[in-house]
Amino acid sequence: MGAHISVPMYQRAVPQRYRLVGLRCRNCGRVNFPPKGVCRYCGVGADFEECRLSGRGTVHSWTLIAGAGAPPEFAAEAACKGSYPVVLVELDEGPRIIAQMVDPPEEGPRIGMRVEAVFRRIYEEEGVIRYGFKFRPMT
Amino acid sequence: MAGRIIACATYVPFLRLTRAEYRKAWGRCAADISEKAVADFDEDAVTMAVEAGRQVLALVDAAGVRVLALASTTLPYAEKMAAGTVAAALGLPEKVTSVELGTSARAGTEALLSALALLGGEEATALVLAADCPAAGPGEDLDHALGAAACAFVLAAGSGGVEFEGAASRVTERLGERFVPRGAVRIRDVGVRTYTGEAYAATVGAVVRDLLERLGRRPGDYRYVVLPQFDGRQTASLGRRLGFTSEQMEAGLIFARVGDTGVCASLLGFCAVLEQASPGDRILVAGYGSGCGGQALSFVVREPVLRPPHGLHYWLERKRYIDYLHYLKLRLKEQLL
Numbered sequence A: 001m002g003a004h005i006s007v008p009m010y011q012r013a014v015p016q017r018y019r020l021v022g023l024r025c026r027n028c029g030r031v032n033f034p035p036k037g038v039c040r041y042c043g044v045g046a047d048f049e050e051c052r053l054s055g056r057g058t059v060h061s062w063t064l065i066a067g068a069g070a071p072p073e074f075a076a077e078a079a080c081k082g083s084y085p086v087v088l089v090e091l092d093e094g095p096r097i098i099a100q101m102v103d104p105p106e107e108g109p110r111i112g113m114r115v116e117a118v119f120r121r122i123y124e125e126e127g128v129i130r131y132g133f134k135f136r137p138m139t
Numbered sequence B: 001m002a003g004r005i006i007a008c009a010t011y012v013p014f015l016r017l018t019r020a021e022y023r024k025a026w027g028r029c030a031a032d033i034s035e036k037a038v039a040d041f042d043e044d045a046v047t048m049a050v051e052a053g054r055q056v057l058a059l060v061d062a063a064g065v066r067v068l069a070l071a072s073t074t075l076p077y078a079e080k081m082a083a084g085t086v087a088a089a090l091g092l093p094e095k096v097t098s099v100e101l102g103t104s105a106r107a108g109t110e111a112l113l114s115a116l117a118l119l120g121g122e123e124a125t126a127l128v129l130a131a132d133c134p135a136a137g138p139g140e141d142l143d144h145a146l147g148a149a150a151c152a153f154v155l156a157a158g159s160g161g162v163e164f165e166g167a168a169s170r171v172t173e174r175l176g177e178r179f180v181p182r183g184a185v186r187i188r189d190v191g192v193r194t195y196t197g198e199a200y201a202a203t204v205g206a207v208v209r210d211l212l213e214r215l216g217r218r219p220g221d222y223r224y225v226v227l228p229q230f231d232g233r234q235t236a237s238l239g240r241r242l243g244f245t246s247e248q249m250e251a252g253l254i255f256a257r258v259g260d261t262g263v264c265a266s267l268l269g270f271c272a273v274l275e276q277a278s279p280g281d282r283i284l285v286a287g288y289g290s291g292c293g294g295q296a297l298s299f300v301v302r303e304p305v306l307r308p309p310h311g312l313h314y315w316l317e318r319k320r321y322i323d324y325l326h327y328l329k330l331r332l333k334e335q336l337l
């Protein structure tokens, strides 16, 4: 179940994938991430200002992806690491996003654990490295 | 060429491989490390540069950065701008003047000198990023020392901060010492350690003496001396021959804990020194590139640099040990992809 994302599509998302640029709704003030055409919170706001998220948040839930469970673009990574955690994080600005966790503690992630976004290679396709964010435990 | 360092930061990846793992796998460890840092599967020179860069940009305004100098011998693409990836990840202005250096480990000090030159007298800041994760064939002695790390410096024109006082540079022909053929990713050499050691000692020794002569200094005028570290004993013995004491060298000796970090081979130690230096201290830092050339730079501390909450000590202590099999999988990841 690989999720092929074309290079031009990935290119358009560079600001959000590289430095967590979201959109603050001028109607209700909430931050949409990833950016949306119409505010997902108030359902009417379509006027936004760009804002850079702090990347800090809290683990809301998590799961462990092991060997065969990984999508094809992550198969080599899973083969190398054995398994890797994926976390659902509630960012301090409100949005909830899913990403891998790097440098996890020996005992695995914990719900409520504080994390920060870091810049990593996500996967490589057609020889093009796709960079983006993952989460790391904060200390 | 005036200028000063106003901030610095470091990054060391989480994973470590110990000397004992080499002994178990190969019966010996060819490098005088106790452990070395290893980049994870999803790390490369660009991601590590961003890690160090983000820390300094929490201290100074990214919008004021006019110059970006990026140094690495292991940028992920042989052709394609890496500075753009870094600039986009860090939110630097697109109008930044960027340079990428990296045909030898000397690119670290080259980046500092280039940034100072490009800045000129402008009322702006320059960001210098050095990051490297060199690799050799897993069966080669050369590979045992190779580590990974990144550092970031923010430079500004004018006086104050950690002031640049001058530099000396030399370049000459030296065959067969540490090279990567075009199209390859792994370091090779002719395998004669005394031969390569000689080039290092002669070249770094010469630029350090050039610098001291140019500035009218003696070895004792420096509180800290940081020589490039591709091997622990080689660095210590050159320091002694140049007339530096272990007190001058100690704070900048990082090799045994991270390994050979390529373009960071002296800059990481330089950061360690900057974190603890006091006003009035003089610092000498040298760079070396195989094939071969050396550089030596002199600084005087007027005011301490700005530092992020996590200094080098934090990154050195934050770690997880991996076994040799795990390391081997990381070294062979190109074949897994």
Ligand SMILES: [Zn+2]
Pocket: A025, A026, A027, A028, A029, A030, A039, A040, A041, A042, A043, A044, A045
């Ligand atoms: Zn809204």
